[in-house]
Amino acid sequence: MRLFQQIRPAPFDKLKAEPSPAEIPRALPMPLLRLDNVTKHYRADNQDVVALDAVTLDAEPGEFLSIVGRSGCGKTTLLNLAGAMDFPSAGSVHINGVVTSGLADAELTAIRRKYVGFVFQFFQLLPTLSVRENVELPLLLAGQTANTQQAIERLEWVEMADYAKRLPHQLSGGQMQRVAIARALVHSPKLLLADEPIGNLDSTSAEIVMNLLRRTADELKTTILMATHSQEAARITDRIVALRDGRIEEIRRP
């Protein structure tokens, strides 16, 4: 059932990707991201496993949140729900006021194209595409045509424009992650979801990447949710959400 009447006109910046209006549900004014009493369980080996248990969390525009906790505590599940990649078993996820539950694949895809960017631990750059082409990819997938300039601008933002023609395997890990961040930001999403973005990097590269994410939140006003094991990395975020066994143990300022 559709609960939303209107999508809030929220000009993000000039690089915004335009989805098909028909594909995006209308929304009421709300925080950019709201997880409202979200529970997620799934079956593994014929057993019910609770990945998230009654999690409630809001994130405002430009806020940088880190999700910390042990492996298997539900960090990645939380990011996937926040990124409209999955549905909660109970509760609701609101992205820019839109409830994801019950949406069709095309509608979820449209939400991801407009509002969400992803950064992964292992970068996940497509090995067959050049750096520029990797960054262009979200725009191409969204059906945009004149996109090379946008990709170059984002590469300049992460200081990787000089590497635009290279293939991923010609880059270092830190460079690859910067390109991945450029790719995640190329369509100017309101929400950036980073799953262990420095988990596979040396300390120097990790510092560069963290500074880049901090700049993204401050200058682009992008809301960032970052899953991390690193307490050091969590310290430069605005709030730290500690998860334990699928529940929020505490939310604190660093």
Place this chain on the structure above:
Amino acid sequence: MTAALTLFIRLIVRPLGREPGRTALTIFAIALGVAVVVAIHLAGTAATGSFQSSLETLTGDADLEISTVGGLDDALLASLQALPYPVRFSPRIEGFAMIEPQKVSIPVFGFDLIGDRSLESMAPPKSFDLDSLTRHDIIWAGSGVASEKGQQLRLTINDQTATYTVGGILETTSSQGAPRPNFIVMDIAAAQKAFSKQGRLDSIEVFLPERDDRRRNDRDWEALISAALPAGVTLKPKGSRTTENRTMMSAFRWNIQVLSYISLVVGAFLIYNTIAISVVRRRGEIGVMRALGAGRAAVTLAFLAEAAFLGAMGTALGLLLGRIMANGTVEMLAATVRSLYVSSTPGEILFTPDVVVVAVVSGMGVSLLAALAPASEAARVPPSEAMARGRHETAARLATGRRLIYAGLLAVASWGAAQLEPIGGMPLFGYLSALLIIAAAACATPAIVDRLAQWLSPVLRAAFGAQGILAPRSLSASLARTSVLVAALSTAVAMLVSVAIMVGSYRDTVIVWLNERLQADFYIQAAGQREARQYPTIDPAIADRIEALPEVQAVDRFRGYPVYYNGRPSILGAGQSEVLSRLGNLGFLDGSPPQQVLAKLGSSDHVIITETFANHHRLNVGDTLQLPLGGQLVDLAIIGIYYDYSSEGGAAIVDRKTMLKYLSDPSPSNLAIYLADGANPESARAAIENATSGFSVTLADHRTLRERALVVFDRTFTITYALEVIAILVAILGMAGALVALVIDRRRELGVLRFLGASAGQIRQLILFESGLIGLFSNTIGLALGTVLSLILIFVVNKQSFGWTIQFHWPIALLLGALTLIYVAAILAGIYPARVAVRLNPIEVVHEE
């Protein structure tokens, strides 16, 4: 359970079971390849191996056969029977009758029903009672022709249709024990009358004394009997005709059998791909196994075992499918044999052990051979190294240059093989040349795919966005695998293209030839004629009556005799060269004007021969052809070699006057009627029909004759096309299976695309794009390779097998249609892999280790 078997099940069978769709597709692809080989083997044996079913089955164990062109004088039988030897001579008349109104052609044999002991096997002597034998309208029939004594049958024999009464039902069996119920037996006198062979015999069978009684060996007996025969009469061991017919058809069988192996060649690429995918996927596993103590041989054997497992499953299913397919194939082959070679009834489809051997050798052998390279590659993986896919692909990319060099060397070898002479009449080097050029194309395929993908990338990106950029890149990135898919499909496409060009060229050549040859307005032959190399005669009075009609300008009386020259079945014909030179047409190889050659033909003992006859017997203009005619050996000077596509055995043609000089029978077997200038064809037809009333003859205009010829032609090549289509099907099935593997290997990449905003529809489109590109690349390479193969088929294989010249011709519409269909099929092959791709859970695949 032994340790090896446990490991085999755990490491090989279980992983195959985890991908049942892909495994089933691979097994089915092998099964189809094996099935085609089995079906053609079974059907070929049944359709072409049944000559014994006629005369030789009925007459049992005669030792020798006496015959000559145009038949023997029956006085010869009396003189032979008077010889003071314990040898039995038995006269024979052979021909065909057509059962009316069903128009079914049945062999008819004339025997000495009272004296011939060789018939005891199928009926007691008292069956042939004297009362019946005095009547010429009594026949004895096999159980497939009539059901009871006293039954009446309408039979057309030569140009007469009459009612015959069944005097009894006969039973006999083939040498293999299968019943042979379709034949008719008449007393020799009745047969001579029915076939207008009064005073003549087609052959005399010779039964030598029982071996224990012989004081001479077979060669002595042959010498003794030969001495008693007039010149021009031949004595041959019984069964020579079967052997000669089989020799004549060996090229046909060879070619059809070789074509049946194409699907297996295509299947080999797919097995190679399947095992290569297994090796790449299990590099980590291989490393662990090696670290745990497995030797290189064990690793190689494990992957060979996987291929053997797939091959065994495919072979078992292929045997079953092949037996079923043989049912449909045998009649197609038999129809071709009857039309082009010799009268024959298809035999039983016998599932003999050699068929199983053929299936196992082809199915398992091809699987193991194809798996050898990837299996030995697996053994070379160092234990410490569980390499990533990217490195393997880079290696494949880097090797493209070296493979291009191999391709060049193979192409040169192919050209060299094409220059070599046939061995024993078989174009073995022609086949080798074709195989080498296929291998050359396979070696060049990675480089071509890579280059085509690079060229197409900007165009596709501009036209189709993300899918347009990702599809060619993915193919290029998975070059080691996609190039095998392209090689498999392009081989199948190339075979289809080459056969289409060859058949199209052949058809076009035949049409030109028919237009050139069929210059007369009407043609007449006995209604009983339905079989290859059978020339039932018509009453000479018919020709005279037609010639007297005011609408008719001339009649060319043609008489054909089936002959064996140098052990090869051929045709000796006699026509009126004066009429042919004035009104007809013939194309001579050396470009000589037909009027000039034909004028010489009537002047003396001259002969013209067909291109195939000249090639098979290595004869040239100026050589002499010696033929047994009318009790003497006649030397005929060859004065021309002409193009002819009517029979593979070829023909030698003399003037009618020359023929009548040696063989007194004036009955023609065919008439070509030329109308007078300005004559109305319709009224002429009515007048001719009136002139032939009372005779069972068929009258056809040149257009009808041409159409009939093309119907036979098209039917002949239906099976060829069917084989090619199956090869394409094998490639498409294999491609679907391999694409599923590619999808599974690229699952993380596909999952990332979903995270980056790709919809399910875009993922589906991406896979369909890739399958479409594989189809496009395969069509491109297949068209080029097929054109080269067609040149080998036309100018080497065909020329060496059959001996005729075919003018090269592009069947553009057919090729366009076929390539479009293949392209569509290739895209359709992507549907299942696309479905697998869409069903992948992006969260699972992106986060899995």
